[in-house]
Amino acid sequence: MLKNFQELKKLVLKRPKKIVAVSCANDWHTLEAVFKAHEDGLLDYILVGDENKIREIAHEHGIDNFSGSVINCTDEKESAEITVRLVRDGKADFLQKGLMQTKTILKAVLNKEYGIPTGNLMSNVALLEIPGYHKIVGVTDGGMIMYPTYEQKEGMIKNAVRMFNYMGYDKPKVAAICALEIVNPKMPETVDAANLKAACERGELGECYVEGPISTDIAFKKEAAEIKGFDSPVAGDADIVLVPNISAGNMMVKGMLLFGGAKMAGVVMGAKCPIALNSRSATFEEKYYALVACCLISDIIK
Amino acid sequence: MLKNFQELKKLVLKRPKKIVAVSCANDWHTLEAVFKAHEDGLLDYILVGDENKIREIAHEHGIDNFSGSVINCTDEKESAEITVRLVRDGKADFLQKGLMQTKTILKAVLNKEYGIPTGNLMSNVALLEIPGYHKIVGVTDGGMIMYPTYEQKEGMIKNAVRMFNYMGYDKPKVAAICALEIVNPKMPETVDAANLKAACERGELGECYVEGPISTDIAFKKEAAEIKGFDSPVAGDADIVLVPNISAGNMMVKGMLLFGGAKMAGVVMGAKCPIALNSRSATFEEKYYALVACCLISDIIK
Numbered sequence: 053m054l055k056n057f058q059e060l061k062k063l064v065l066k067r068p069k070k071i072v073a074v075s076c077a078n079d080w081h082t083l084e085a086v087f088k089a090h091e092d093g094l095l096d097y098i099l100v101g102d103e104n105k106i107r108e109i110a111h112e113h114g115i116d117n118f119s120g121s122v123i124n125c126t127d128e129k130e131s132a133e134i135t136v137r138l139v140r141d142g143k144a145d146f147l148q149k150g151l152m153q154t155k156t157i158l159k160a161v162l163n164k165e166y167g168i169p170t171g172n173l174m175s176n177v178a179l180l181e182i183p184g185y186h187k188i189v190g191v192t193d194g195g196m197i198m199y200p201t202y203e204q205k206e207g208m209i210k211n212a213v214r215m216f217n218y219m220g221y222d223k224p225k226v227a228a229i230c231a232l233e234i235v236n237p238k239m240p241e242t243v244d245a246a247n248l249k250a251a252c253e254r255g256e257l258g259e260c261y262v263e264g265p266i267s268t269d270i271a272f273k274k275e276a277a278e279i280k281g282f283d284s285p286v287a288g289d290a291d292i293v294l295v296p297n298i299s300a301g302n303m304m305v306k307g308m309l310l311f312g313g314a315k316m317a318g319v320v321m322g323a324k325c326p327i328a329l330n331s332r333s334a335t336f337e338e339k340y341y342a343l344v345a346c347c348l349i350s351d352i353i354k
Numbered sequence: 355m356l357k358n359f360q361e362l363k364k365l366v367l368k369r370p371k372k373i374v375a376v377s378c379a380n381d382w383h384t385l386e387a388v389f390k391a392h393e394d395g396l397l398d399y400i401l402v403g404d405e406n407k408i409r410e411i412a413h414e415h416g417i418d419n420f421s422g423s424v425i426n427c428t429d430e431k432e433s434a435e436i437t438v439r440l441v442r443d444g445k446a447d448f449l450q451k452g453l454m455q456t457k458t459i460l461k462a463v464l465n466k467e468y469g470i471p472t473g474n475l476m477s478n479v480a481l482l483e484i485p486g487y488h489k490i491v492g493v494t495d496g497g498m499i500m501y502p503t504y505e506q507k508e509g510m511i512k513n514a515v516r517m518f519n520y521m522g523y524d525k526p527k528v529a530a531i532c533a534l535e536i537v538n539p540k541m542p543e544t545v546d547a548a549n550l551k552a553a554c555e556r557g558e559l560g561e562c563y564v565e566g567p568i569s570t571d572i573a574f575k576k577e578a579a580e581i582k583g584f585d586s587p588v589a590g591d592a593d594i595v596l597v598p599n600i601s602a603g604n605m606m607v608k609g610m611l612l613f614g615g616a617k618m619a620g621v622v623m624g625a626k627c628p629i630a631l632n633s634r635s636a637t638f639e640e641k642y643y644a645l646v647a648c649c650l651i652s653d654i655i656k
Binding site for chain 2: 182183184185194195198229230231238239241267268269272273276279280295296297298299300301302303304306307308309310311312313314333
C-alpha cells in the first residue's frame, strides 16, 4: 500500500533510472518538472521541441546549462512522432506531453507505421493523494473516455489494475462506483458494475477485487459501509475507482483538487509505455508527480 | 450572498416562523433535527408516524415532553398522505421526509386527488457549505434525475434559481458544468450547456446568469478562469452548479462531503412547498440544515 506520493517516489529510487521523452517541451512547468525529477535522481530526459524556445524559457528561469539532450523540432505532429520513435527504438522509457494537444500525441502513439500500440484500450488514470484518505487512489476515467461501454470499462479496469500491480499491489481493490449501491435496471451503469464484479470473480479482469455497484461514500469510508450494512473488502478501502462517465470522474477529481487539498498525477495507460499527461493548465507539482508515477510503471510492457 | 449556513439561519429568524410536517418521524436523527430547529426558534412541527415508536425513541434520548403534536399512523403511504394534506390545508408550510422511501413521499406530493403539484419538474438541490469556497453553492441534481434531457435541465435551473431568488439573490449565477469548457458535438451535455446559456440570455430561465459549458475549476476558481482566458461573471463565483447527470452530481457532492469538510442540506423543489429530503444515513446536521433551508424558501409558491 502506498500512502502518498512520497512513498511512490521512494519506490522509484530503488529501481533503475528511467528516460523520459518530452514532446513539445517548450513550456516552463513541463521543464521545471523534468529538471526537478532529474535533480532528484529519478530520471534522465530527452527534450523534443523548439530548441530556441526551450533554451529561452530555461534561461528566463536562470537555467543556462542542463544535462539532457534536445532534439530541435518546431512542428507539433513531428515532435510527437520523434518522441514515440524514441520509445519504440528503446532510447526512452516513457513519454511526457508538453505544450500540445492531447489528440496529437495519442495519434502518434497509435500510428501504424512508427507507433507503440498494444491493441488494448487507451485510458486515463488520475492518481490522487487525498489528505483525508489513508492511501493513494486511482480514478479512471475523468479525462479521455466520455461514455464508456461495458467493454471499455473492462479495458479501463485492466489498465488501472496493471498499473497498481506494477506499483506493488497484488490485488488492488476496484470500486465500480455509482450514485447508489443497488442494481437499478433504469441506470445502466449499476448493471455494468454488477457484471464487472461477476467478470472479476471469473478471473477475467486480472489480479484484483471488483465491487459494484458501490456508492462513493461506501467506497471511501468504512463507517458508511457499516451504517448501510454493506460488507465487502473494497468498502472504505478502494485503491481504484471506476466512474460511469467522464463528467463524474472529472467533477469528483476536480472537487477533491479544489476543496480536498488533493494532489494529482495524470497518466495514460494502454500503449507500450505510460504517458505522463496533464492538462495544459496543470501545476508544476502535477506534472512532477505524473513523471514520478510513470517512472514506476514504465517497464510494464517490455 | 450567503457565506454559510449560519447566515442562512439568521435570515430565517427574521421571517415568520414556519411549521414543518414530518412524514414517518420515527427516527432519532430526524427528531433530533426537528427538536433542535424548534429550540432555536426556527419552526413548529407536526410529527406523523408511529406514535409509540416516536415517544419511545424520544424517551431513549431523555426527552419525555415535547410541544409539537403527533398524528399516529403506522403506515408509510398513509403517513405521506397525511403530511401532504396538512400542507394543502394550510396547516403546515413544508414537508420533511423521515424514515421512509423517497418515492413514497414523492408519489403523495404528486397525487392527483390530495397532492400539491405545480405542474413543474420536481428536482433535487443540494445546498453546500464548503470551507474552501466563499459562499453557499447549490448543486442540481445528484439525487433524483438520472439522465436529464434538455427540457429537464431547464426545469432544474428554474427550480434552483427560484430557490436562490427566495434566499435573497437577485440574479444567481448558474454554471452548467461539463468536463471541458468548449462545445464538443460528441458530448451532448456541452451542446445543452451552450443552449441553456442562450435560453437564459433570451430571458427564458428566470432571473439568473447561466454560463456553459464551463469546467468545474473555472466555475469555482477565478485563477483557473484567468489562466484559461475564460471571461464570465459566473467564473470563480458560481451560486448554482448544474451537473450533466446524477453520477456527476452525486460523486462531486460526496467527494466534497468526505474530503472537503463540506456540509449539506438536501431539498426537493418543484411542488407547492419544498421538501427537506436527505438519505436515510444522513447525519443530524444534514437534516437540521435541510430544515433551515426549507424554512427560508417555504412560501415561494403561496
